[in-house]
Amino acid sequence: MNELFCRGLTLPIAYHKALLELQGAPIVPCPDWNTNQKEVSMTIVVDEPLRDNMISRLFFGDPVSLEQYRQEMLDGILDFEVERGNWTYTYHSRYAGQYQFILDELRRDPWSRRAVMDIRTPEDMGSPDPACWQHVQYFIRDGALHCKVLFRSNDACKATFMNAFALILLQKRIADALDVAMGSYTHRANSFHCYERDFAMLDGYCARIRAGAVDCERDDLTFSYADDWAEQMADAQAEIKEKVTALRMGSSDR
Helix, strand or coil: CCEEEEEECCHHHHHHHHHHHHHCCCEEEEHHHCEEEEEEEEEEEECCCCCCCCEECCCCCCHHHHHHHHHHHHHCCCCHHHHCCCCCCCHHHHHHHHHHHHHHHHHHCCCCCCCEEECCCHHHCCCCCCCCEEEEEEEEECCEEEEEEEECCEECCCCHHHHHHHHHHHHHHHHHHHCCEEEEEEEEEEEEEEEHHHHHHHHHHHHHHHCCCCCCCCCCCEECHHHHHHHHHHHCHHHHHHHHHHHHCCCCCC
């Protein structure tokens, strides 16, 4: 199984490099989903995760869906579905009880190697829907908070960018609480994959990347978060709140 490493100054640069690598991967079976896939083991390193342009145009979403996902990951806006028994878990529900430990541990010892949150639980064993995100560890080195994330499985075209974006903002929340700078973000996926139904999407993304230099912040491949998407995501909050309120009240309009 191929082991690959992609590094970039910004999230889009590193992510786009990873897509190019995946495109050339062999096609292997995926019996659990009755399909085939391209698959590698991938480590993506982002040196300056908050640096603009931070938003890739090559992801399966828009400002509304990205803002909702940010709120799901950071604020647990859909955790009530777990409480109702409709869902087995959300990522937020899995880490929320461990969050304060991270702050306490890194305040106790800024050089600690123990600031770990585990997302996988024993309930995942034998589950038809085990958590993809497994683990996250934080380090303070050189006065900055570095984040190391592990996914057992990561859908490159439809999940990776949104996962990484939200986890970088979680990293920032922790860094702010600890009053330290932001360090690097490392995103490890043991199975970084694209399902057969999305091969054309992957090919289209890679064609756009190859149309210019991968290592530059090209306007045709990225958006500014600070100057553009942050405002659009803020504008989406009322719509998301209305939708979540309807879900809480038992509306079937999803």
